Amino acid sequence: MSLGQEGLLLLWGILVGLDLVSVPQAMIARPLVSxxxxxxxxxxxxxxxxxxxxxxxxxHDILHLGAVRYPEYGPAxxxxxxxxxxxxxxxxxxxxxxxxxLTGLLGGVSLNAVRRLNTRAVQRAxxxxxxxxxAALMRVHVTSLARxxxxxxxxxxxxxxxxxxxxxxxxxxxxxxxxMVVAAAATGVAIAAGTSGTxxxxxxxATLGWFAAGLVxxxxxxxxx
Amino acid sequence: MAPVKxxxxxxxxxxxxxxxxWNYERMQGVGxxxxxxxxxxxxxxxxxxxxxxxxxxxxxHFFNAHPYLCGLAVGAAARAEHDGIPPAQVERLRTALCGxxxxxxxxxxWAGxxxxxxxxxxxxxxxxxxxxxxxxxxxxYNAGHVALxxxxxxxxxxxxxxxxxxxxxxxxxxxxxxxxxxxxxxMGAALxxxxxxxxxxxxxxxxxxxxxxxxxxxxxxxxxxxxxxxxxxxxxxxxxALVVGWAWR
Numbered sequence: 001m002s003l004g005q006e007g008l009l010l011l012w013g014i015l016v017g018l019d020l021v022s023v024p025q026a027m028i029a030r031p032l033v034s035x036x037x038x039x040x041x042x043x044x045x046x047x048x049x050x051x052x053x054x055x056x057x058x059x060h061d062i063l064h065l066g067a068v069r070y071p072e073y074g075p076a077x078x079x080x081x082x083x084x085x086x087x088x089x090x091x092x093x094x095x096x097x098x099x100x101x102l103t104g105l106l107g108g109v110s111l112n113a114v115r116r117l118n119t120r121a122v123q124r125a126x127x128x129x130x131x132x133x134x135a136a137l138m139r140v141h142v143t144s145l146a147r148x149x150x151x152x153x154x155x156x157x158x159x160x161x162x163x164x165x166x167x168x169x170x171x172x173x174x175x176x177x178x179x180m181v182v183a184a185a186a187t188g189v190a191i192a193a194g195t196s197g198t199x200x201x202x203x204x205x206a207t208l209g210w211f212a213a214g215l216v217x218x219x220x221x222x223x224x225x
Numbered sequence: 226m227a228p229v230k231x232x233x234x235x236x237x238x239x240x241x242x243x244x245x246x247w248n249y250e251r252m253q254g255v256g257x258x259x260x261x262x263x264x265x266x267x268x269x270x271x272x273x274x275x276x277x278x279x280x281x282x283x284x285x286h287f288f289n290a291h292p293y294l295c296g297l298a299v300g301a302a303a304r305a306e307h308d309g310i311p312p313a314q315v316e317r318l319r320t321a322l323c324g325x326x327x328x329x330x331x332x333x334x335w336a337g338x339x340x341x342x343x344x345x346x347x348x349x350x351x352x353x354x355x356x357x358x359x360x361x362x363x364x365x366y367n368a369g370h371v372a373l374x375x376x377x378x379x380x381x382x383x384x385x386x387x388x389x390x391x392x393x394x395x396x397x398x399x400x401x402x403x404x405x406x407x408x409x410x411x412m413g414a415a416l417x418x419x420x421x422x423x424x425x426x427x428x429x430x431x432x433x434x435x436x437x438x439x440x441x442x443x444x445x446x447x448x449x450x451x452x453x454x455x456x457x458x459x460x461x462x463x464x465x466a467l468v469v470g471w472a473w474r
Contacts, residue, residue: 021244022242022244023242023244024241024242025292025370026367026370027339028363030343032343032347032350032358032359033359036356036359049355049356052359053351053422054423056347057416057419058459060412063336064331071454089426090427094463094470098467101459101463105456115248116249118246118248119248121246121248122246122250122255129255129258130282131282132277132280132282133281134262137258138259140246141245141246141255142245144255177474178471180428180431180470181470182470183427183431184427184432184434184438184466185438185462186463187424187427187435188435188438188441188442188462189438189439189442189455189459190423191420191423192438192440192446193455193459194415194419195416195439195443196442196443198340198409198412198416199447201340201412202409207409210406210407210409210410211409214410214412214415215413215416216413218348221348221352221418222418222420222421
């Protein structure tokens with residue numbers, strides 16, 4: 001991977017990290033989108049799609065209701081794709097999932113830290129905000145946005161560093177069969193998380209019937225393919 | 226007196242950043258004030274800078290709702306300020322809108338439109354549409370997203386303190402009635418298709434492992450007393466798999 005590609009992945013990770021909460025919430029932070037673009041940057045859209053599907057399913061376990069804390073799978077998928085691309089096939093998906101899950105955990109922790117820093121900034125500017133000073137209002141808002149950009153950059157950078165470490169130390173030590181066990185475990189958990197999240201949304205009423213109808217249709221489609 | 230041509234476009238752009246300054250004290254309050262500010266400028270231009278500053282200070286108070294529907298409250302609060310509604314009533318209006326806008330948005334978007342379009346995208350990727358599925362997801366999702374933001378802002382500004390009428394619009398009920406089963410159908414179809422897509426490159430024993438892990442994982446995630454999340458389960462499973470992978474050469 002070239003330095004230019006690393007730089008583009010970092011830039012993409014910042015945009016993805018900003019999209020999750022700050023701006024514009026257009027869902028480029030969804031793993032399917034962040035994964036496919038990361039794959040395109042590396043010239044490997046297929047791996048980006050595959051790992052994007054794994055993390056998109058994991059994302060369905062998360063409900064963004066209220067002010068809940070959740071892992072951040074956008075930059076995580078970017079970092080995951082960077083390692084999955086370097087190791088072909090199942091080996092790549094397994095190691096990509098390892099890096100992605102750890103980066104997702106870090107992303108969630110960092111979101112909480114930024115919100116605490118924002119709270120302190122608001123408390124410091126409280127008098128000016130109560131006086132209706134537009135400059136203070138804009139300053140608090142823009143610095144918070146910048147804080148989130150720095151957070152997204154750090155999370156992506158740590159994820160990419162983790163990916164580089166895994167490429168150096170793990171790729172050679174796992175056999176193909178061993179890597180396949182890791183990939184199968186990650187895939188299984190992703191399917192479980194996607195199903196569990198959807199069941200939680202569907203509840204017990206008529207919506208559950210629609211879910212069952214979809215399952216039957218999807219299973220038939222998969223069998224016919 | 227409300228401006229004849231309010232700067233709704235500028236407010237809409239700022240609404241896209243409403244959560245940038247999210248914090249544990251005022252939550253979306255600061256972002257709310259930033260988004261409302263263009264609509265309040267006329268108060269200051271009319272020579273009443275105290276009214277402008279007072280309205281801006283109120284705008285930055287605590288607020289929390291679904292980010293796509295905040296425009297409804299921003300528009301309504303700004304209109305109320307122009308209509309000379311007493312400050313305490315504007316504050317009550319904002320407070321009263323938090324719950325309904327939060328629950329409506331969560332139900333309509335986070336639990337409906339987003340998983341519906343994501344499910345369609347997952348199914349399309351699994352059926353071989355590749356990155357076109359992702360482009361389609363972004364286009365479809367954001368058509369609904371931007372339309373909802375724009376409708377909310379316009380409806381809030383048009384109605385002011387009568388904003389509750391907007392929340393009783395029949396199309397919102399119809400949207401909920403379509404989106405909820407649509408989400409379940411799309412995700413139901415996407416799950417087996419995605420499982421087949423992901424399991425395709427694996428040999429038989431690995432596919433069986435995927436199935437066992439998925440079944441056990443689903444049981445553990447549905448067992449509420451464990452309080453397990455997908456992330457924790459994923460980290461535990463890949464850690465165990467790494468140990469097995471090293472041992473099984």
